[in-house]
Amino acid sequence: MQALRHRCLLRGLEFNWCRRFLTQSCTGNEQLELTNDVKHRIETHWSQQLCNGQFDNKQTANKFYVLSMFPYPSGNLHMGHVRVYTISDAVARFQRMCGKNVFQPIGWDSFGLPAENAANQRGVAPADWTQQNIAQMKQQLQRLGCSFDWTHELSTSSPEYYKWTQSLFLMLHKHGLAYQNEALVNWDPVDKTVLADEQVDANGCSWRSGAKVEKKLLKQWFIRTSAYAKQLLDGLDDPTLRDWRDIINLQRHWIGECDGYAFTLLTSASNMLRVWTANPEHLKDPHAFLVLRSKHYLCQLPDANQLSVENPFAKTTLPVVFNDDAVFPAHCDVYLAAPSFRTEDRELWESFGLAICKSSENEEHINPGNWEQLRKEVLHAASRLNIGGYRVSSKLQDWLISRQRYWGTPIPIVHCPKCGAVPVPEQQLPVTLPPRDAGKDSLRCECPKCGDSQARRETDTMDTFVDSSWYYLRYLDAHNAERIFDTSLVNNFMPVDLYIGGKEHAVLHLYYARFMNHFLHSCGLSPTSEPFSRLLVQGMVMGRSYRVKGSGRYVRESEVEIVNAKKNQALLKETQEPVVMGWEKMSKSKLNGVEPDDMFNEYGTDTTRLIILADVAPTSHRNWSSATFPGILNWQKRLWLTLEEFQAAREESSTDIVDTGSDAFLLEDAKLFDARNFYIKGATFNYRHAHQLSVAISKMQGLTNSLRRTPKHIQRHGKQFERALAAQIIMLAPMAPHFASELWSKFVSVPGRLNAASEELQWTKDVLEQRWPDVDAVYQLDLSIKVNGFENCVIKVARNQLDKVNHSDALDIAFNTQSVTSYLIDKKIRTTNFVLYPGIEAILNIYVDKLKKEQKPTKSSSMDKLQAE
DSSP: OHHHHHHHTTOOOOOOOOHHHHHOOOTTTOOOOOHHHHHHHHHHHHHHHHOOOOOOOTOTEEEEEEEEEEOOSSSOHHHHHHHHHHHHHHHHHHHHTTTTTEEOOOOEOOOHHHHHHHHHHHOOOOHHHHHHHHHHHHHHHHTTOOOOOGGOOOOOTHHHHHHHHHHHHHHHHTOOOOEEEEEEEOOOOOOTEEOGGGGGGGTTBBTTTTTTTOOOOEEEEEEEGGGGGGHHHHTTTTTTTTOOOOHHHHHHHHOOOOEEEEEEEEESSOHHHHHEESGGGGOTTTTTTTEEEETTTGGSSGGGGOOEETTTTEEEEEEEESSSSSSSOOSSSEEEEETTOOHHHHHHHHTTTOOOOOTTTGGGSGGGGGGGHHHHHHHHHHHHHHHEEEEEEEEEEOOOOOEEEESSSSOEEEETTTEEEEEEOOOGGOOOOOTOOOOOGGEEETTTTTTTTTTEEEEOOHHHHTTTSSHHHGGGGGSSSSOOOHHHHHHHOOOOOOOOEEEEGGGHHHHHHHHHHHHHTTTTTTSSSEEEEEEEEOOEEEEEEEEEEOOOOOGGGEEEEETTTTEEEEETTTOEEEEEEEEEEETTTTTOOHHHHHHHHHHOOOHHHHHSSSSSSSSSSSOOOGGGGGHHHHHHHHHHHHHHHHHHHHHHHOOOOOOSSSSHHHHHHHHHHHHHHHHHHHHHHHTTOOOOOHHHHHHHHHHHHHHSSSSHHHHHOOHHHHHHHHHHHHHHHTSHHHHHHHHOOOOOHSOOOOOOHHHHOOSSOOGGGGEEEEEEEETTTEEEEEEEEEEEEEEEEHHHHTTTOOOHHHHHHTTTTTTHHHHHHOOOOOOOEEEEETEEEEEEEEEEEEEOTOOOOOOOHHHHHHHHH
């Protein structure tokens, strides 16, 4: 050890000796084949130093908030988890190396029916079952090498968290956005809980229990998300939203066209009825009445034929008729008829045998000239009375959050025989869950309003989507016991810069999270209305499945004889029955899952990370097949050999004289200079802008090939080889942190360091503390000139000049280029736009009224590919 220290000091390295000893190579100068045992040895050695991802909440400059959807703690990671958290971690580590103050938190979406059912089956408390699963999954995430900030860890089933979910509910209730009403709901008779429409399959069965769903009339709690429908629809045009792609359309479709207005009116049965109309002025008609479909839940009431609805706008009572003949608005089962406004409604009135419309003193105001004024009066009154009047589509319904289950956030409401539903005071939060086996007496409490001792707590708990609708804000101040969160922290670090998760959550979860942030923004608690700037919606991990053709029974791969893999032909070994091969989402029921721990054990953590990132874009489905593994396995071995050969070349004693100034030597060095810059440019673009991490891997593999082709004498004496090899290891580090750390430790211990690399590398620091490699100032980058989307020409500009080019400069360059000016003769320019990717490329788009027929598209640039994705 003393000799090694002396050797380092002789090389002029200044560092803390103890720290260097802890982070030195675990294989040293040993000439080892990169076996799985060696990989495990490397990962064990580096694991404790790579999982720390703490961010500085006092450093507001250069913040980067990367958020992956937090997992439900089922007890074991699946390959979908491995994919999303590897993507998140690779981006987080890259951004740190670019100098960003990265916040990458993690937590647990830990309430819900699966944990309750599993705990009941095992005779344990749901809380104990959940904590056990969290501990197990946390250990697996740490083995995966993710650099989460564990100091901000949260769990939605902890009273420390759900106290503030309850506080948020009370805020909504205070603003008239949380209310209770009767509703005809989907009832699962097995799980004994309400299901959303999306949780009922095409056959009318529960998505989880498989039971036939029943319709049941229950009093439920709702959140009035429809009050923000127009804001949420308009918010999809927010220029801060980037890379949302088709998710924008999914959100638009869910919200619908906000071409009407919703009102909540009180019925004579003391419940609330939603009335949607494109013509709110019709509520001013003193002869207005309502037609409800015969299947409407109010038809089930004993006195349904005597039902009526208060109309506060005309100060009348709206008669209610149950009939299916009215022209109902799309997706609506309530029709507002206004005989004074529409002839067809007058005819409808007469067909129902209602009293004949007679003129009244109010009718003189109902003429086409007054309709706009009447509309304004109705909307103003509705806002004042807090009964609606907001723009919304006919199909969008409010969010039903009541769940008849134990393991969820208790709804902080007390039901008093005298006062009705009374909110629990803030100072009494959290309303905690009673013991699982507690009797009904445990629900008895005093009314916060009148003190009646016969009051009872609400027994429903909240939909788990409520817990996940605001967790991204609590992460920033996860352990604040006094406030829901520190607004100064939220102001400094919101919105989320990159949100990563599955497409299955791109509608409901994203809609609810957007609603909650819009609401909190309106309350001054969030700095922006939209919570997530960029989305990366990753595809599913698909496993090869095998189904017996006749019965549809799933069988294991080991039970199958594959006849022709390309044609998906196989036979069941035992009976020779035909077997249907396909790719389906991994699941235990389909016998096509892969356990992450098995992958870690057989191939190593970093190899698993690289495999899950390679071959296909993160947004595409990943067909998991061992046939794709050799590419990554061989690449790792080539990198390992490159380091060993570099070390051997530098340590080799040779009397050969190498002319480092010869044309041949300089040519080889120039090749490496070009390769280093070319592949840094490509990898950086795909890490930072496109998030096509599979393409970044391809770029790095290209650099490896260039390094492998380099003659030994260039390795020994070439400055550019050393620079290119350093860049190779650094760019690998976000994806394979253990392996890159070992490579780097071996690299910095190689003797004969050259000055070229010494200036840009921090030799005393580990690889993940290195600055991301940069394209050289003199390297020629592309300024692409395009006309109507087709490439006209590419102008080479030195990096240090291109980074200074602006829109005006680019136009000057284009109009001084013959190929551009000759093409634009007699053409009218409609518009132009300019995009600069510093250190990568620049693109000037020129749009004209006419394009020559013979114009052919040429090779696309990075920008085209990014837009196409």
